Amino acid sequence: PASFVYWGFSYKKLHGHHRLSIKPRSSICRSYIVSSLPQARGPTQLxxxxxxxxxxxxxxxxxxxxxxxxxxxxxxxxxxxxxxxxxxxxxxxxxxxxxxxxxxxxxxxxxxxxxxxxxxxxxxxxxxYCAAAYLQSLCFPLHKTVLLIGNTGVEQELNQAGISYVGGESDFFPDMCSPSDIEAIKVDPSIGAVVVGFDPRFSYSKLAYATACLRELPGCRFVLTNGDHGDKVGGGRIMPGTGAISAAIETSSGRKPVTVGKGGPWxxxxxxxxxxxxxxxxxxxxxxxxxxxxxxxxxxxxxxxxxxxxxxxxxxxxxxxxxxxxxxxxxxxxxxxxx
Missing domain, CATH: 3.40.50.1000 (HAD superfamily/HAD-like)
Structure with missing residues (x-):
């Protein structure tokens, strides 16, 4: 085709080639030529x-x-x-x-x-680091707070970026297991983003609180560090990953996150x-x-x-x-x- 769009990147055909235009916040990533000539199927071993x-x-x-x-x-x-x-x-x-x-x-x-x-x-x-850098690129307001579902890696990067957060490795989330518990949730209005990273202690309480934030707080952003659903471990088993955690939150909140790691367009x-x-x-x-x-x-x-x-x-x-x-x-x- 003369032009097409893939993952937010614009391609235009030019002199038998496709020109790829990447448009970030500055002009550093300029246009590059990608050959459109037919190639044999399969990669080459070096x-x-x-x-x-x-x-x-x-x-x-x-x-x-x-x-x-x-x-x-x-x-x-x-x-x-x-x-x-x-x-x-x-x-x-x-x-x-x-x-x-x-x-x-x-x-x-x-x-x-x-x-x-x-x-x-x-x-x-x-x-x-990408999660913190993404929020910085949005000029995340200083008076806003991140709800973090994740562990020390994201905690340290948010601290380094000067972004306040609740959750993470703390005992922020109250136990919730009944309809009355859900009705009693008091959502912190200062929360401006829910950031989801790998959390081996992910729980129903964290799911419920994150869902309430994303559904009820105007402008609350949903940020995912990476969408990997799992990794292969010994015995042919899969260790569930961050993508699996996010999938639960996506289902209950009806929201789609911005993935800031590999696999996302940012x-x-x-x-x-x-x-x-x-x-x-x-x-x-x-x-x-x-x-x-x-x-x-x-x-x-x-x-x-x-x-x-x-x-x-x-x-x-x-x-x-x-x-x-x-x-x-x-x-x-x-x-x-x-x-």
Whole structure:
């Protein structure tokens, strides 16, 4: 088609190519050309020579997922530290972008350092930080308060941003289990946003109070750190994630949240503006999830690489639809550093 819109990004056909226009709060993310020529189905596997050549010649910035790319749990993946050191030695800028909102930037910095990786807090972009940055981008009023369903990661980022909150790890929520309890809820009128992050202590009381805020407070915003419904754990089981918590609140409140992590439309324009990513053709996102990492890259014409060290297997890749596929896949991150 001559033009079309996808996830809030405008595409127009120009001289046989599609021009992607990203329009954040400033003009930093300008228009970039995305080839519209037919391509063979499926991503290309890179060996270590090809990976190093690709990064050296075509890429200035690598946006790296963490779990499934750098580590699994608390164990580093194959030659992660050497790979990061090599990429830095090549003059590449590194950003670490994770949908995990359970830690703040400073908490993540401590984890990196405990694993022997030196990073600056400004290079780390967890979904907890994105929630605070989103509210700041809206000029969230100083006299307003956030109702937080989440833990210390989001708490620390809200504190750092100077945004007051109730809930979180505190005992703010009274026990509610009957119709009379629900009728007796006294909603704090200063609440201007409900922010939902990962909360392993999510309860019916939290659901009821958040629902009342979203239904009854005019202008109350609904913010979701990330929409991941769950993660694979041992024994073939799924650990329910933040998206599952949000789904309950969405159902009871009748509201849809703004997702500020990977998987939502806000993140990419903000990343471009905040980190000065002017030419997305020279930015590569490296992640192990098709629905978040690779989807984010495909939104804005970033190069995309999927390592087979996380949740997506080669079989998953082969079964995926063409619109979901990355540009390349590799055995691990070290391949991109020629290791």
């Amino acid at each position: 060996d270590k020579s090809q990976g190093l050549n690709f990064v050296t010649k075509d890429i200035d910035t690598l946006v790296l997922d963490c779990d499934g790319v750098l580590w699994r749990g608390d164990k580093l993946l194959y030659r992660t530290t050497e790979a990061l050191n090599t990429l830095r030695a090549l003059g590449k800028r590194l950003l670490f972008l994770t949908n995990n909102a359970s830690k703040s930037r400073l908490q993540y910095k401590s984890k990196f350092e405990s694993l022997g990786i030196q990073v600056h807090a400004s290079e780390i972009v967890p979904a907890s 993140l990419l324009p903000w990343l471009c503006e905040h980190y000065g990513l002017e030419d997305t053709r020279r930015v590569c996102i490296v992640g192990d999830r098709l629905d978040t990492d690779i989807a984010l890259g495909k939104q804005g014409g970033l190069r995309t690489v999927l390592p087979l060290t996380g949740v997506t297997s080669l079989e998953d890749l082969q079964a995926a639809g063409e619109e979901q596929l990355p540009d390349f896949y590799v055995p691990n991150l070290a391949t991109l550093a020629g290791l």
